[in-house]
Amino acid sequence: xxxxxxxxxxxxxxxxxxxxxxxxxxxxxxxxxxxxxxxxxxxxxxxxxxxxxxxxxxxxxxxxxxxxxxxxxxxxxxxxxxxxxxxxxxxxxxxxxxxxxxxxxxxxxxxxxxx
Numbered sequence: 155x156x157x158x159x160x161x162x163x164x165x166x167x168x169x170x171x172x173x174x175x176x177x178x179x180x181x182x183x184x185x186x187x188x189x190x191x192x193x194x195x196x197x198x199x200x201x202x203x204x205x206x207x208x209x210x211x212x213x214x215x216x217x218x219x220x221x222x223x224x225x226x227x228x229x230x231x232x233x234x235x236x237x238x239x240x241x242x243x244x245x246x247x248x249x250x251x252x253x254x255x256x257x258x259x260x261x262x263x264x265x266x267x268x269x
Contacts, residue, residue, distance in 0.1 A: 155179070155180050156178075156179070156180035156181055156258060157177075157178070157179045157180055157260075158176060158177075158178050158250050158251075158252055158258045158259060158260035159176070159177050159178075159179075159260055159261070160174060160175065160176050160248060160249065160250050160260045160261070160262060160263040161174070161175050161177070161263055162174040162175050162263060163247075163248060163263030163264045163265045163266075164264075164265070164266070165266045165267075165268065166240055166265070166266070166267055167267070167268070167269050168240060168241060168242060168267055168268075168269060169239060169240065170240050170267070171236070171237060171238045171239075171240065172237045172240065172265060173234060173235070173236050173237070174190070174234065174235040174236075174237065174248055174250075174263060174265075175232055175233075175234055176188065176190075176232060176233040176234070176235075176250030176260060177230075177231065177232050178231045178232070178233075178252055178258070179231065181252070181256075181258070182228075182231065183207075183226065183228060183231050183232075183233065183252055184207060184228045185207050185254050185255070186207055186252040186253060186254035186255075186258075187204055187205070187206050187207055187252075187253045187254060188204065188205050188207075188224070188226050188233040188250070188251075188252055188253075189201065189202075189203065189204045189205075189250070189251040189252075189253060190202040190203045190204075190224060190233075190235045190248060190249070190250060190251075191248070191249045191251060192244075192246035192247065192248045192249065192265075193246055193247050193249070193262075194243075194245060194246040197246075199249070200215065201215055202214070202215050202218055202222065202235070202248070203215065203218065203222055203224040203235060204224065205224045205225065205226050205233065207254070210226070212224050212225075217243075218237075218244075221237065221238050221239045221240075222235060222236065222237050222238070223235070223236040223238075224236075233250060233252075235248065237265070240265075240267045241267060242267050242268060243267075244265060244267050245265060245266050245267050245268070246265060247262040247263065247264050247265075248262060248263050248264075248265050249261075249262045
């Protein structure tokens with residue numbers, strides 16, 4: 155059974171950090187581009203970051219560049235999103251997407267940045 159499960163969300167103060175994890179099962183992420191998206195209340199889902207499968211090239215949305223870092227551990231079948239210097243506008247449900255031969259999404263993890 156294929157699953158993509160995000161974890162690591164929570165409530166954090168502005169300026170704080172969180173590390174999100176995305177664990178895949180039922181398929182190997184090694185040939186997949188791993189992505190993070192987010193969706194804030196009342197807004198459309200937006201792309202946050204990607205890391206490719208072969209060259210491990212990382213790309214970021216301008217809104218998170220310099221603050222967020224995407225990474226992957228293929229033997230552990232896991233991707234990560236390290237989020238630093240968090241701002242209230244980063245509040246959203248964060249989703250992991252594995253895109254390759256097929257397209258898999260997780261159910262999301264809530265991140266709330268508030269004092």
